Amino acid sequence: MESHTTEIMLRWIVLVPLIGTAVNGLLNRRLPRLMAGLLACTAVGISFAMSVMVFLRLTGLPAEARLVTDTVATWIGFGNLQVDLGFAMDPLSAVMALVVTGVGLLIHIYSLGYMAHDKGSPRFFTYMNLFIFAMMTLVLGENLLMLFVGWEGVGLCSYLLISFWFTDEANAAAGKKAFVVNRIGDFGFLLGMFLIGTTLLPHLGAGEGLFSFGVLQHHAGTLAPMATAICLLLFVGATGKSAQIPLYIWLPDAMAGPTPVSALIHAATMVTAGVYMIARMNFLFVLSPTALNVVAIVGVVTAIFASTIALAQNDIKKVLAYSTVSQLGYMMLACGVGAYAVAIFHVMTHAFFKALLFLGSGSVIHAMSDEQDMRVMGGLARKLPITFWTFIAGTLALSGIAPLAGFFSKDEILWKTWSSGHPILWVVGFAAAGLTAFYMARLVVLTFFGENRASSEVKSHIHESPLTMTLPLVVLAVLSVVGGWVSIPHFMGGGAQFEQWLEPVFAHHEPLVEAVNGVVEHGAEHGDTTMEWVLAGASLAWGLLGLLAGYLVYSRKVGIAETFQKLGGGWPHRVLLHKYYVDEAYEGVFIRPGFRLAKTVLWKIVDVGLINGLIVEGSALVVAVVGSVLRLFQNSLVRFYAWSFTIGVTVFVLYLSFSG
Numbered sequence: 014m015e016s017h018t019t020e021i022m023l024r025w026i027v028l029v030p031l032i033g034t035a036v037n038g039l040l041n042r043r044l045p046r047l048m049a050g051l052l053a054c055t056a057v058g059i060s061f062a063m064s065v066m067v068f069l070r071l072t073g074l075p076a077e078a079r080l081v082t083d084t085v086a087t088w089i090g091f092g093n094l095q096v097d098l099g100f101a102m103d104p105l106s107a108v109m110a111l112v113v114t115g116v117g118l119l120i121h122i123y124s125l126g127y128m129a130h131d132k133g134s135p136r137f138f139t140y141m142n143l144f145i146f147a148m149m150t151l152v153l154g155e156n157l158l159m160l161f162v163g164w165e166g167v168g169l170c171s172y173l174l175i176s177f178w179f180t181d182e183a184n185a186a187a188g189k190k191a192f193v194v195n196r197i198g199d200f201g202f203l204l205g206m207f208l209i210g211t212t213l214l215p216h217l218g219a220g221e222g223l224f225s226f227g228v229l230q231h232h233a234g235t236l237a238p239m240a241t242a243i244c245l246l247l248f249v250g251a252t253g254k255s256a257q258i259p260l261y262i263w264l265p266d267a268m269a270g271p272t273p274v275s276a277l278i279h280a281a282t283m284v285t286a287g288v289y290m291i292a293r294m295n296f297l298f299v300l301s302p303t304a305l306n307v308v309a310i311v312g313v314v315t316a317i318f319a320s321t322i323a324l325a326q327n328d329i330k331k332v333l334a335y336s337t338v339s340q341l342g343y344m345m346l347a348c349g350v351g352a353y354a355v356a357i358f359h360v361m362t363h364a365f366f367k368a369l370l371f372l373g374s375g376s377v378i379h380a381m382s383d384e385q386d387m388r389v390m391g392g393l394a395r396k397l398p399i400t401f402w403t404f405i406a407g408t409l410a411l412s413g414i415a416p417l418a419g420f421f422s423k424d425e426i427l428w429k430t431w432s433s434g435h436p437i438l439w440v441v442g443f444a445a446a447g448l449t450a451f452y453m454a455r456l457v458v459l460t461f462f463g464e465n466r467a468s469s470e471v472k473s474h475i476h477e478s479p480l481t482m483t484l485p486l487v488v489l490a491v492l493s494v495v496g497g498w499v500s501i502p503h504f505m506g507g508g509a510q511f512e513q514w515l516e517p518v519f520a521h522h523e524p525l526v527e528a529v530n531g532v533v534e535h536g537a538e539h540g541d542t543t544m545e546w547v548l549a550g551a552s553l554a555w556g557l558l559g560l561l562a563g564y565l566v567y568s569r570k571v572g573i574a575e576t577f578q579k580l581g582g583g584w585p586h587r588v589l590l591h592k593y594y595v596d597e598a599y600e601g602v603f604i605r606p607g608f609r610l611a612k613t614v615l616w617k618i619v620d621v622g623l624i625n626g627l628i629v630e631g632s633a634l635v636v637a638v639v640g641s642v643l644r645l646f647q648n649s650l651v652r653f654y655a656w657s658f659t660i661g662v663t664v665f666v667l668y669l670s671f672s673g
Contacts, residue, residue, distance in 0.1 A: 019066070019067055019070045019081055020081055020082060020083040021083060022063050022066065022067055022083075023067065023081065023082075023083040023100040023101070023102060023153060024083050024085055024100055025059075025060075025063060026060050026063045026064055026067070026100075026110065026114075026149055026153065027060075027100060027146060027149045027150055027153060028146075029056050029059045029060050029063075030056045030057060030060055030142045030143070030145040030146040030149065031142070031143070031146040032056060033052055033053050033055070033056030033057070033138075033142040034056075034139055034142040034143040034146060036052060037049050037052055037053060037135055037138050037139040037142065038136075038139040040135070041135050041136065041139070042132075042135055044135055046128075046129065046131075046134045046135065047125070047129075049134060049135035049138050049139075050121070050124065050125045050128070050129075050134060050138050051125070052138070053121055053138035053139075053141055053142050054118065054121045054122055054125065056142055056145075057114060057117050057118045057121050057142065057145055058118050060114045060145065060149065061111075061114035061115050061117075061118050064107070064110040064111055064114050064115075065111065067081060067102050067107070067110075068102075068107045068110070068111060071102065071103070071104065071107055076516070076517050077517055079103055079104050079517060080101060080102070080103045081101065081102045081103075082099060082100070082101045082155060083099060083100045083101070083155075084097050084098075084099035084155070085097075085098045085099055085100075086098045088158075093214065093217050093218070093219060093221070094214060094217075094223055095220065095221065095222050095223065096156060096158050096222055096223055096224055096225075097155060097156065097222050097225070098159070099154075099155035099156070099159070100153040100154065100155055100159075101153065101154075101155040101226075102153060103517075103518060104514050104515050104517060104518055105289075105292060105293065105357065105515060105518045106152050106153055108357060108360075108361060108514075108515070109152040109285075109289055109357075109360075110149065110152055110153060112282070112360070112361055112364045113145065113148050113149060113152060113282050114145065114149070116277075116282070116364050116365070116368050116489075117145050117148075117277060117282065119368070119485040119488055119489060120141075120273050120276050120277045120368060120372065120485065121138075121141060121273075122481055122484065122485050123273055123276075123372050123375070123481065123482050123485040123486075124137070124138070124141065124271075124273040125481040126478060126479045126480075126481035126482040127271065127272060127273055127375055127379065127482060128271065128273070129481075131271075133177070133178075136177075137174075137177060137271065140170060140173045140174050140177065141174070141273075141277065143166075143170050143173075144166075144167060144170035144171075144174065144277065144278065144282075144283075146166070147163050147165075147166025147167045147169070147170055148163060148166075148167050148282050148283065148286075149163070150162055150163030150166060151163025151164055151166070151167060151286055151289075152289065155222075155225060155226070156222055156223075156224040156225045156226060157206060157209070157224035157226065157229065157294075158206070158223075158224045159224075160290065160293070161202065161203075161206065164199070164202070164250075164254065164286060164290075165199065167254075167278070167282075167283045167286060168191075168192065168195045168196075168199070168254075169192075170278070170283075171188075171191050171192070171195070171267070171278050171283060172188045172189070172191060172192040173188070174270050174271070174274040174278060175187050175188040175191050175267045175269060175270040175274060175278075176188025176189070176269075176270070177270055177271055177274065178269075178270075178271070181269070183269050184269045184270065186266075187263075187266040187267055187268075187269040187270070188267075188269075188270075190262070190263050190266050191263040191264075191266070191267050194253060194260050194262060194263040195253045195254060195260075195263065196253075197253060197260060198249055198250045198251070198252055198253020198254060198260050199250055199253060200249075201246045201247070201248075201249025201250050201253075202246070202247060202249065202250025204246045205243050205244075205246030205247040205249075205250065206224070208239055208242060208243050208246065209224070209229070209236065209243055210223060210224075212235065212236055212239050212243075213229070213232055213235060213236060216232060216235050217232075226293065229294075229296070229297070230296045233296050233297055233300065236297060236300075237300045240297055240298075240300040240301040240304070241301040241303050241304050243297060244294070244297055244298050244301045244304035244305075245301075245303075245304050245307060247290065247291070247294060248291070248304065248307065248308055248311075250287065250290070251286075251287030251288070251290055251291055251345075252287070252311065253287075254283065254284065254286045254287040254290075255284050255285065255286065255287030255288055255341045255344070255345065256284055256315075256337070256338050256341055257287070257311050257312065257315045257338075257341065257342065257345060258311055258314060258315045258318060261315060261319070261338050262595060262596060262599065264279055264284065264334055264337065264338055265331055265334040265335060265338070265592070267279050267334070268328070268330040268331055268333075268334050272330070272371060272372065272374060272375030272378060273372070273375065275330060275333070275334070275371045275374075275375075276367075276368045276371035276372050276375070277368075279334065279337060279371075280333075280337055280363070280364070280367035280368050280370075280371050282364070284337060284341055285341070285344065285360045285363075285364070287341075287345075288341070288344040288345065288348060288356055288357070288360055289357070289360070291308065291345075291348045291353075291356075292348060292353040292356060292357055292518075292519075295353050295518075295519055298348070299351065305348075305349050305350070305351065306349065307349075308345055308348050308349035309345070309346050309348075309349020309350055309430075309435065309438055310349070310438070311342075311345060311349075312341075312342045312343065312344070312345025312346035312347075312348070312349055313342060313343075313345075313346045313349075313430075313438045313441045313442050313445075314342070314441070315338060315339070315341065315342035315345065316339045316340075316342030316343050316346065316441070316442060316445040317339075317342075317441050317442075317444060317445040317448070318339075318342075318593075319335045319336070319338035319339035319342065320335070320336075320339045320445045320448035320449055320452070321448065321589060322335045322589055322592050322593065323335035323336055323339065323448075323449075323452045324448065324451065324452045324455070324589055325586055325589035325590045326590070327386050327387055327388055328385045328386060328387070329374045329377065329378070329385050329386075329387050329390075329456065329460060330371070330374055330378075330385055332387075332452060332453075332456050333367070333370050333371055333374060333456075336367070336370075336411065336449065336452070336453070337367060339445060339449065340359070340363050340367065340411075342445070343359060343423060343426050343442065343445075344356045344359050344360060344363075344426075346426060346430060346438065346442060347359060347426045347429060347430075350429050350430050350433040350435060350438075351429075351433065352425070352426065352429035352430075352433075353515070353518075353519045354511065354512040354515040354516070354518075354519055355422065355425045355426055355429055355512070356426070357515060358421075358422045358425065358500055358511050358512070359422035359423065359425075359426060361422075361496065361511075362410070362418035362419055362421070362422040362493075362496050362497055363419075363422070365410070365418055365489055365492040365493045365496045366406075366407040366410035366411050366417075366418060366419055366489070366493040366496075367407070367411065368489055369403060369404070369406070369407040369410075369486060369489035369490055369492075369493055370404065370407040370408070370411065372482070372485060372486055372489065373400050373403055373404040373407060373486060375482070376397065376400040376477075376478040376482055376483070376486065377390070377393060377397065377400060377460060379478055379482070380393065380396070380397055380400075380474075380475045380476060380477070380478065381393075381467060381471060381475065382471050382474055384467065384471065387456065387459040387460050388459065388466065389466045389467050389468075389471075390459060390460045390461075390465065390466065390467065391459060391460065391461075391462065391463040391464055391465045391466050392461070392462070392463055392464050392465035393460055393461045393465065393475070394461040394462065396475045396476065396477070397461075397475070397476075397477050397478075398477065399477060399478075399483045399486060399487065400477065400478065400483070400486065401461050402490070403483075403486040403487060403489070403490035404457065404460075404461070405457070406490040406493050406494055407489070407490065407493050408453045408454075408456075408457055408560075409560075410493040410494070410497075411449060411453055412446075412449060412450035412453055412454075412556045412559065412560055413446055413449070413450070413552060413553070413556040414553065414556050414557065414560070415553050416494075416497070416498070417493060417494050417497065418492070418493050418494065418495070418496035418497035418498075419493070419497070420497060420552075420553065420556075421497035421498075421500060421501065421502070422497060422500075423446060423552070424502075424548075424549050424552050424553075425500075425502060426442070427439055427442055427443060427446070427548065427552055428502075428545055428548055428549070430442055431544075431548060432544075443551075443552065443555065446552060446555060446556060446559075447555045447556070447558065447559040448559065449556075449559065450555070450556045450557070450558070450559025450560045450563065451559040451560070451562055451563040452563065453560070453563070454559065454560045454561075454562070454563025454564045454567070455563045455566070455567050457564075458563065458564055458567040458568045459567060462568055463568065499511045500512055502545070503542075504542040504545040504546060504549075505549075
């Protein structure tokens with residue numbers, strides 16, 4: 014009975030936020046703003062509570078049996094093609110469910126204060142609940158097709174939330190950009206699924222779900238010859254959703270939306286969907302060293318690339334946005350070297366400290382009367398003490414300072430990269446870690462230290478945020494400090510419990526890899542603790558050095574920063590400030606030629622010439638000509654009709670006479 018109750022609970026974890034969406038959406042402005050927000054928070058809170066209950070149920074099961082499934086109905090079923098509408102929770106999806114609903118609940122509570130005076134807040138909370146529903150469908154979907162439904166759902170919600178203030182042209186454009194870029198990636202995802210279907214369908218038995226993760230894993234050997242093509246196509250989808258080169262360009266622009274949106278979608282949940290998908294499909298990716306190398310290289314290049322851009326940005330949210338892109342690169346690097354559990358570990362810790370930093374930036378923006386330019390901030394530590402100290406916790410965690418959460422997950426990624434035989438990738442990742450600490454120190458100094466550089470009118474309104482906004486900051490700050498302690502590595506005397514929790518999900522593929530490739534690529538053992546201590550110490554020292562350098566340059570030695578900006582005639586700084594002109598390059602290479610192609614070929618030739626001219630107007634002309642001819646026989650003259658009848662009868666009689 015208890016098992017059945019737990020299974021049924023899975024569907025309600027997904028459906029309760031949808032119910033919140035329906036109620037808020039139907040009543041909309043009929044509800045008071047506070048009531049709409051409380052309803053949305055309650056829906057996510059219930060989903061979080063049920064996720065905790067199912068998680069606790071999993072902890073009571075043997076490691077190899079930690080799977081709870083709930084099949085609602087058969088979605089598609091004909092022949093040997095079957096796809097179920099169902100949900101499943103195992104150790105991997107349990108972690109993601111707790112992160113999505115837990116951090117999502119804190120962000121919903123924060124939004125009560127942040128959106129309190131916005132007339133559209135009922136619509137805002139409608140979209141927020143819809144996003145949680147879509148994200149939970151993605152995470153708990155029992156098969157790849159269910160995951161893709163949630164995948165598309167969060168894409169739609171990102172469009173709705175980024176362009177929430179759609180009367181502002183920049184917001185509307187940012188929403189469209191996110192939607193279009195993600196569709197490009199999703200096209201690759203679809204092709205990957207089609208390839209899985211055409212390859213696997215002839216080999217399925219009766220009742221086997223085509224895209225069920227258990228079935229895909231069981232038939233991974235059948236998919237092995239196509240593994241590289243499938244994995245690369247799926248990775249195209251991941252580069253769009255998780256903002257990797259070359260499809261990362263949507264995420265920084267998405268900062269135009271409300272700050273809680275940045276925290277929920279672009280720090281804690283949606284952007285990690287690509288990482289989750291690769292980790293979920295690990296049994297296929299391990300069969301393709303080529304695909305894994307591509308994932309690792311793209312990830313580490315994205316990490317260093319975005320870090321350099323963040324050095325020169327002046328918008329507080331843009332700095333954090335490029336930091337998110339960089340951290341997603343680290344997660345992809347971990348997946349690429351086969352450290353899937355470590356990648357998910359960093360997904361969790363990053364959700365804590367990056368959600369904290371985004372919400373902290375929202376508190377700053379709220380205090381600064383919607384100002385986001387750090388150059389006119391400063392001196393806010395005294396007036397926003399809770400925001401300041403929680404922001405410091407998030408900064409130290411992101412910079413990889415022990416014993417905060419970010420240190421353990423980032424250090425483990427770098428160690429797995431080194432020990433898996435990728436020293437060059439380690440060097441690049443190590444360099445990106447130092448840059449992260451430097452630009453975060455710059456952000457903190459420009460925002461919180463020194464004298465405030467805002468106008469006197471803005472200064473007079475600076476105040477700490479209300480409790481609904483500061484309470485989530487405090488909770489996330491605590492998680493940013495202690496969140497990494499669940500997986501203290503073996504060489505430090507810990508048991509790496511987080512990796513052990515996920516081990517049943519990722520430990521099954523070694524026999525298959527040996528059967529297909531003839532070799533097993535084991536993860537690094539923890540026997541050589543000396544090297545681990547050396548690299549961990551170097552990582553910590555590098556992070557501290559980056560923080561110290563950033564603090565000194567932007568608080569004590571400002572001339573150094575000014576000298577850099579003027580270096581080489583100022584072009585290096587301009588290149589970073591304009592994000593390597595990637596958007597301009599895309600504009601020139603793809604967007605403008607595509608617009609001209611659409612305007613000249615598709616519109617003038619195809620639409621106006623072919624469709625409108627030939628088909629629409631041509632068919633109208635044929636009808637007009639035929640009508641004009643037939644009209645000659647309808648002249649209302651009785652004598653004409655009589656003669657026509659006589660001639661017709663005569664011809665008919667003659668035909669019968671001669672044909673006989």
